[in-house]
Amino acid sequence: DAGVIQSPRHEVTEMGQEVTLRCKPISGHDYLFWYRQTMMRGLELLIYFNNNVPIDDSGMPEDRFSAKMPNASFSTLKIQPSEPRDSAVYFCASSFSRTNNEKLFFGSGTQLSVL
Amino acid sequence: GNSVTQMEGPVTLSEEAFLTINCTYTATGYPSLFWYVQYPGEGLQLLLKATKADDKGSNKGFEATYRKETTSFHLEKGSVQVSDSAVYFCALRTYSGGGADGLTFGKGTHLIIQP
Numbered sequence: 557d558a559g560v561i562q563s564p565r566h567e568v569t570e571m572g573q574e575v576t577l578r579c580k581p582i583s584g585h586d587y588l589f590w591y592r593q594t595m596m597r598g599l600e601l602l603i604y605f606n607n608n609v610p611i612d613d614s615g616m617p618e619d620r621f622s623a624k625m626p627n628a629s630f631s632t633l634k635i636q637p638s639e640p641r642d643s644a645v646y647f648c649a650s651s652f653s654r655t656n657n658e659k660l661f662f663g664s665g666t667q668l669s670v671l
Numbered sequence: 672g673n674s675v676t677q678m679e680g681p682v683t684l685s686e687e688a689f690l691t692i693n694c695t696y697t698a699t700g701y702p703s704l705f706w707y708v709q710y711p712g713e714g715l716q717l718l719l720k721a722t723k724a725d726d727k728g729s730n731k732g733f734e735a736t737y738r739k740e741t742t743s744f745h746l747e748k749g750s751v752q753v754s755d756s757a758v759y760f761c762a763l764r765t766y767s768g769g770g771a772d773g774l775t776f777g778k779g780t781h782l783i784i785q786p
Contacts, residue, residue: 560714589773598778599760612773647714659705660774662714
């Protein structure tokens with residue numbers, strides 16, 4: 557398996573533009589997570605899905621952020637409109653877990669810069 | 672809620688020195704505990720884990736013991752190498768009946784090993 561695949565690897569955009577980040581989880585995994593990493597706040601859980609259904613989106617910072625998982629092999633995180641403070645590395649991760657002791661597999665991240 | 676506190680970095684050591692990175696946690700329920708490592712430009716990857724009290728997780732010479740009485744999971748290595756230079760994250764995961772929750776991470780400790 558190729559692991560968790562994220563695209564794009566880098567994204568540079570201007571304030572006010574729409575940004576869409578994409579993720580393909582590992583086949584067979586039923587959990588998918590979106591994290592944001594910044595120097596100031598570390599790793600923050602934004603939202604996670606189980607069997608394509610959003611379970612907890614309490615970490616989504618505001619209404620400008622939305623996430624979807626239309627099927628088991630694809631998820632998107634959208635920011636509209638984007639702002640400079642959204643600049644961060646966004647990670648997608650997946651796991652197969654019926655308990656809490658299974659590890660997460662992380663993608664390589666999308667480095668987002670909003671100018 | 673869940674939270675993880677780990678020592679601030681950067682931690683700078685000479686090669687072959689002894690390493691300890693402290694980690695303490697608060698959690699609702701009985702968490703599983705993890706250490707993840709992030710090398711430059713990459714996503715996180717699991718280093719080791721422990722799922723119950725007094726369990727010791729180990730991998731690549733690193734060890735951590737799940738101490739329920741002190742709510743700690745300190746990471747140790749007897750002799751560090753330059754290749755161990757990375758950011759280390761302590762994390763926990765709980766199970767809330769309906770399924771596993773997302774990982775809660777500490778802010779990370781940047782480890783720098785000098786030859």
